[in-house]
Structures are given as structure tokens and as C-alpha cells.
Amino acid sequence: MIRVACVGAGYFSQFHYGSWARMDGVEVVGACDLDLAKARATGAPAFDDLGEMLVQAAPDLLDIILPPPAHAETIRAALTAGIKWIICQKPFCMDLDEARGIVAEAEAAGARLVVHENFRFQPWYRAIREELEAGAIGDVLNATFRLRPGDGQGPEAYLDRQPYFQQMPRFLIHETAVHWVDTFAYLFGPASAVYADLRRINPVIAGEDAGHVIFDHGHVRALFDGNRHLDHVADNLRRTMGEALIEGTRGVLNLHGDGSVTRRGFGSGAVETVLGPDTWDGFGGDCVHALQSHVVRAMTDGTPLENEARAYLRVIAVKDAIYASALDGRKVQLEEAV
Numbered sequence: 423m424i425r426v427a428c429v430g431a432g433y434f435s436q437f438h439y440g441s442w443a444r445m446d447g448v449e450v451v452g453a454c455d456l457d458l459a460k461a462r463a464t465g466a467p468a469f470d471d472l473g474e475m476l477v478q479a480a481p482d483l484l485d486i487i488l489p490p491p492a493h494a495e496t497i498r499a500a501l502t503a504g505i506k507w508i509i510c511q512k513p514f515c516m517d518l519d520e521a522r523g524i525v526a527e528a529e530a531a532g533a534r535l536v537v538h539e540n541f542r543f544q545p546w547y548r549a550i551r552e553e554l555e556a557g558a559i560g561d562v563l564n565a566t567f568r569l570r571p572g573d574g575q576g577p578e579a580y581l582d583r584q585p586y587f588q589q590m591p592r593f594l595i596h597e598t599a600v601h602w603v604d605t606f607a608y609l610f611g612p613a614s615a616v617y618a619d620l621r622r623i624n625p626v627i628a629g630e631d632a633g634h635v636i637f638d639h640g641h642v643r644a645l646f647d648g649n650r651h652l653d654h655v656a657d658n659l660r661r662t663m664g665e666a667l668i669e670g671t672r673g674v675l676n677l678h679g680d681g682s683v684t685r686r687g688f689g690s691g692a693v694e695t696v697l698g699p700d701t702w703d704g705f706g707g708d709c710v711h712a713l714q715s716h717v718v719r720a721m722t723d724g725t726p727l728e729n730e731a732r733a734y735l736r737v738i739a740v741k742d743a744i745y746a747s748a749l750d751g752r753k754v755q756l757e758e759a760v
Contacts, residue, residue, distance in 0.1 A: 424448050424449070424721060425479065425482045426449065426482070427450070427451055427452035427453070427475055427479045428454070428466070428484075428487055429455070429484065429487065429488060430511075431463065431464055432584075434584070435464070435487040437704060437710040438487050438714070439453070439465075439466070441710050441714050442485070442714065447718070448718060451466070451467060451479040452469055452479035453468055454468075454470065455470065456470055457470070472499050473499060473503075476500065476505065481505065483505070483507040483508070484508050484509070485538075485714075486500075486511060488511065489511075489586065490513055491516060494515055494523075497527075497528065497535065498524075498527065501527060501528060501531045505533065506532060506533045506534065507533070507534050508535045509537075509713075509714070510535065510536070510731070512537055512539045513596055513738075513741070515738075518735065518742060521731070521738055534727065534730065536717055536731065537729045537731050538713060539604045539713075539734065539737070540706065540712070540713045541602070541604065541706065541709065542604055542728070544706050544707045545697065545700065545708075546662065546681050546682075546700070546707065547608065549683050549696055550609060550668065553675055553683075553685065553696055554609060558672075559669070559671075559673035559674060559685065559687075560671030560672030561641070563641065563642065563643070563669055563670060563671065564642070564643055564645075564667075564668075564669040565610065565643075565645070566647060566666065566668075567644075567647065567665075569598065569599070569602075569646070569647065569649065569650070570664045571664070572650075572653030572659050573650060574623070574624055574649075574650030575624065576624070579627065591628050591629050592630070592745065593631055594620065594629065594632065595620065595744050595745065598663075599648055599741075600741050602646050603744075604729075606637055606646075607736070607740075609668075610642045610644060611640055612639070612756075613639055614640070615637075615756055616636065616740060616754055618633060618634070618636075618747040618748040620748040623651055631651070634646065634647050634648075635747075654679045656679025657679075660706075661680070661681055661706065662677060664679070672687060673686055673687040678699075680699040680700060681699055682698055682699045682700070683696040739756065743756055
């Protein structure tokens with residue numbers, strides 16, 4: 423039995439706790455939050471002091487469900503307590519230097535540190551990667567993702583769910599588009615250059631909430647076109663958060679707002695279904711559960727890990743390059759950053 427403790431009981435933590443509760447061979451032995459009532463509401467043994475929980479609960483794995491300002495201190499507390507498996511929510515740490523330092527400390531302690539970057543675990547991206555690896559649309563040339571969650575309008579934007587979004591000085595890229603920095607790399611390989619044009623539309627938001635980013639992935643050009651004011655066709659705008667088109671030399675793949683993936687070959691009007699509509703009622707095709715199950719398999723069976731923090735440093739470096747590009751108005755080449 424793997425003993426899991428969680429720190430953080432805010433809005434998104436419901437998906438973490440719900441996933442652990444459904445997992446065979448896992449016991450949630452602690453939930454920690456500064457608001458003890460929120461910790462108690464998870465149904466797990468509740469704590470408002472992290473050090474106390476780590477001693478009393480003695481977890482095998484710590485799941486960190488906190489914003490970036492708390493990441494480094496929390497990871498260090500886990501390492502001091504001898505925890506050897508840690509999952510930490512994205513966006514990871516406050517900046518690249520802090521993230522590098524934490525990665526080095528975890529490695530020195532012999533701990534496995536995984537970033538909870540879950541979008542690559544969404545079933546539609548797994549299906550798309552299988553299609554690309556099978557050569558179903560030939561060599562990929564272009565890819566576009568249009569972020570259209572429709573949740574960024576007006577003075578009340580995000581207040582009912584994640585109010586801290588309004589105060590983030592870097593928002594669209596740091597909090598949201600980072601998902602596609604990682605997902606594009608998962609599908610097309612590492613980015614070699616970026617060009618970005620970012621803007622703020624809603625005046626109550628401190629950071630940018632719309633923009634375009636062009637990624638060079640070898641011979642693939644990928645466009646992230648993000649605007650949190652606009653929506654797309656979906657019964658649940660947050661399922662896929664938008665739509666994607668991937669174009670190759672022999673055909674195209676489409677990701678639709680219902681989570682389905684379709685394929686059309688060149689010279690044909692016939693559209694084939696690769697993956698049917700998503701039926702999961704929670705977040706993102708149950709990608710939180712897929713990621714956490716992936717980590718448990720690595721713990722029990724020794725299977726390779728995706729999203730270890732060392733590899734995720736490049737995602738942070740690409741994110742930084744996006745902001746540098748938008749500031750300077752130029753394409754930024756990505757050198758070896760980690």
C-alpha cells in the first residue's frame with residue numbers, strides 16, 4: 423500500500439483527492455492546508471502544519487497542490503523529512519533559477535520529483551501522438567491550438583474559481599499556455615525558437631490574457647492562439663479549452679471541443695473518427711488520474727517517468743523565452759537551457 427499525503431486543499435485539489443481515492447493500492451494518509459476546515463473537507467486525516475503531517479502520516483509520496491510561491495519551501499520540507507517521491511503542481515517554482523536549485527537538491531537527496539503537468543495525459547493528446555507515430559497524416563508541417571475557454575470577461579472573471587488569477591503579473595503564458603509548451607514538445611519534440619505577441623484585454627487582470635506564440639519544432643511550425651475572452655463549440659468549455667488542427671503531408675487531424683479527434687486524408691472529404699467524444703464528467707478527460715496513476719506505476723513497477731522535474735526545466739526556459747520575445751518583439755532562439 424502506497425501512503426500518499428497531500429498539501430493544499432484549494433479549488434483544483436478536488437481532482438487530486440478524487441483521483442487518489444479511486445486508486446487501488448493507495449491510501450491517503452493526510453491532507454494539509456492552512457485552513458484546517460478545508461483540509462478536513464477532503465475526508466482525509468487533516469493537518470494545518472506540514473511538518474507535523476510529514477512526521478505523523480509518514481507518507482511514501484507527497485502531492486503538492488499549491489501555487490508556485492510555496493513550491494520550493496514545501497519540497498525542501500519533504501526532502502528534510504526523507505520523502506523520496508514528490509509530485510508538485512505546475513507552474514513549477516517561481517523562476518528557472520529556483521527550479522534548477524530545487525531539482526539539484528532533490529537529486530542529491532535521491533528523491534524523484536515529478537511536475538504535475540497533466541495536459542499531455544489527456545486522452546485526445548495520447549490518441550493524436552499515436553496517430554503521428556503511426557504516420558497517419560504523413561510528416562507534420564503545421565499545428566494550431568486555439569485556446570477559447572470563454573471565462574475571462576468582466577470584473578468577476580475567475581473570482582468564483584481561482585481568484586488569484588486576477589493578480590498574477592504573468593498570466594496567460596505562465597499559468598495556461600505552459601500546458602501547450604509541454605504538449606507541443608510531447609507531440610513534436612523540443613522547441614528550438616519562439617516568437618510571441620501578447621496583450622491584456624480585461625483591465626481587471628494584472629497579466630496578459632490573450633496572445634499568439636509561434637513555436638519552431640524542427641520542420642513543424644506550431645501556433646498557440648490564446649484568448650480567454652472567446653469561446654468554442656463545446657458543452658463544457660474547460661474540457662479541451664479549445665480546438666486543434668494538425669496538418670501533415672498526407673492529411674489532417676482535428677481536436678474538437680467535445681474531446682473527439684478526427685482524421686481526413688488529402689484528396690478526400692471523408693472524415694474518420696480516431697477518438698470518440700469524451701464522457702468523463704470531471705476535469706480534462708480524467709488527466710489528473712492518468713498522471714497520478716502513471717507515477718504510481720513508476721513506483722511499483724519501475725516504468726519510465728514522464729515530466730520529471732529535470733526535464734521540465736526546459737518548459738520553464740521556453741516560457742521565459744516567450745516573455746522575452748514579446749518584450750523585445752523578435753524571435754528568440756532557444757539554446758541548451760538546462
